[in-house]
Amino acid sequence: MSNPSFALPLILLGLVTAVPGTAETYDTVEQLGEALFFDTNLSLNRTQSCATCHDPQYGFADPRETRAGRAVSLGDDGESLGDRNAPTASYAAFTPAFTQTESEVWVGGMFHDGREPDLEGQAGGPPLNPIEMGMPDKASVVERLREDPAYVAAFTSLWGTGVFEDTDQAYRAMTEAIAAFERTDVFAPFDSKYDRYLRGEYTLSADEELGRLLFFSEQFTNCNLCHQLKRSPIDPGETFSNYEYHNIGVPENLQVRGQNGVAVGHVDGGLFENPLVSDPSRRGQFKVPTLRNVAVTGPYMHNGVFDDLRTVVLFYNKYNTRSEARQINPETGATWNAPEYAPTLSVQELTHGPALDDQRIDALVAFMKTLTDARYEHLLER
Template sequence: MAFDSLEQLGEALFFDVNLSKNRTQSCATCHDPDFAFVDPRETEVGSAVSLGDDGESLGDRSAPTAAYAMFTPGFEQLDEAAWRGGMFWDGRSAGLAGQAGGPPLNPIEMGMPDKASVVVRLKENQDYVDAFSTQFGDDIWASDDAAYDAMTQAIAAFESTSLFAPFDSKYDRFLRGEVRLTAEEELGRVLFTSQQFTNCNLCHQLRTSPIAQDETFTNYEYHNIGVPKNLVVREANGVKSPDLGLQANPSVDSPKAAGRYKVPTLRNVAVTGPYMHNGVFEDLRTVVLFYNKYNTTSPDRQINPETGKNWAMPEIPQNLSVMVLTEGPALDDRRIDALVAFMKTLTDQRYEHLLEE
């Protein structure tokens, strides 16, 4: 047998470019394990969004990291204006397997026309044929839907391995007493985990303990934080309509969902830019300054350092999470730098070299 386990089969599928229309793109293309499972490729719009299998199409949202995605809960509505969980920026798919089934059939991603076409590609590989029969039974090939679902389950099994969630960052090693944080990193940690000093932990802290060893640094909820359009991306991909965020989720029918996106994990955040759902900000410090603008009236804090102009207006101005955004005091440069330093400590050990690069 070429594959001894479902996880090994999933690994092969994760890296298989033959599952895209032109045989140029795999899951790993947009979720590169050498780059914290995001897309490092440069396009005409930088790396804000991904290039499709056809070599021309550009997406409208940034590919989020697949690292630590295994901990994402199922999608649910908490009340009339609150949602949590699900995969993608808008929660439209349930679980890793649901997410894995999306890109192969997306016309501007891997571009396959239907599930049957993907199954034909799978059958080209005798090792896959044997492994699918072993893992799922000989009748798995009787149905294209069943075979396609089996493929997504195998990929999900691979994405559930420790490769995607090693919990070995400097922060994790600090919690285990293996290293010490610098004074700046420790200040950032205290600021981050204390609601008295910042609003970071309102959305980016899941566990009640500020030193939880399995903290994913997201509560998986949805908020509109006033992110502006990425005009460079829109000019290149030709998208005219606004991105409605959570309201684009087929299972959500509420105007209160417009403009909301799932809170991303901060694991590896320092090496997975550009930032926000549309890659509109290049630098992590810019992101902190963007949040800080809601807590200060200082004129210089109303300037985007990447453009030299005032922060652009939100793409969707309705449903701003004003109470969350305005919680906490304004931050001076020392505290902003400390928060950035702390977030760098959330980088998995194998990606720490990317901090320097």
């Protein structure tokens, strides 16, 4: 993952604006990938790039307001709305390839349902998605690439003079470049307060320390059952996801469904919609997301149904308490809505651990805020 020779781009520092085609060439595949990541010309109406839905100024998530709020993203056509929340692209390079373990547990893959095995596959999806970047086919995308002399020079230098003779090869080269950029330290600096704490450069507050202890304790919470990858709670490479798939009972996002044309009551099959998965017991399961930058990349859940991080903790806590007050969604003032699909709930994981009081809920939120990369800490004030 680490690529120390690739300096933090001026684009991400906010010092310049990406203008593809203004350089004579791009010397490395990462530099080319950076240009492609910000290039709106790769969408049908030339208004949308990878960075539109994965904004580097906002934790590589989508900060835009739409008629459905910020839960889902607006397409290049200015009208289409998705049905799933755009996940952060930060630390995505650590996601393992989509595979099934010996114990028949599906792990890894890109998107909420793992339908693409790696970053290259993910990068190739949005340009051809009719409700995202909207290009009709790969050939149309390649023609846009060939409009830019700097791209032509870079592609032929990096992949050979015949790269544009084969549409699939040229398209694959584009996705390889974008993926190479996403594998740089720009997307995964590991410089949050938590990382600095592990290096002895930061002292956790009382709330943050309590939250850390609770998070990694299976006796008091169920957090690390799904949100811990490494065996050690002080591993410096922790990404806070085991990349498995679970149904945690997320309710339907009625606000989104009222705007995007998807019928109310439609069940998002999650993992079951992955072409490699045929087991109906996987319906309604979604990939466990990383918690890196979680405090600044809401709304939350696969459909963006919750706005606040504390609401998410309360949602989990409702499975472990009989308190009537804990059965109220603080964002609506009403009881939690029923799961979009209940038959495959991960009951064992959800009901593990005791109920949490307000102090411990607040402590968990405080700890998760320490997972925010240094350049996004100012966003916590919002």
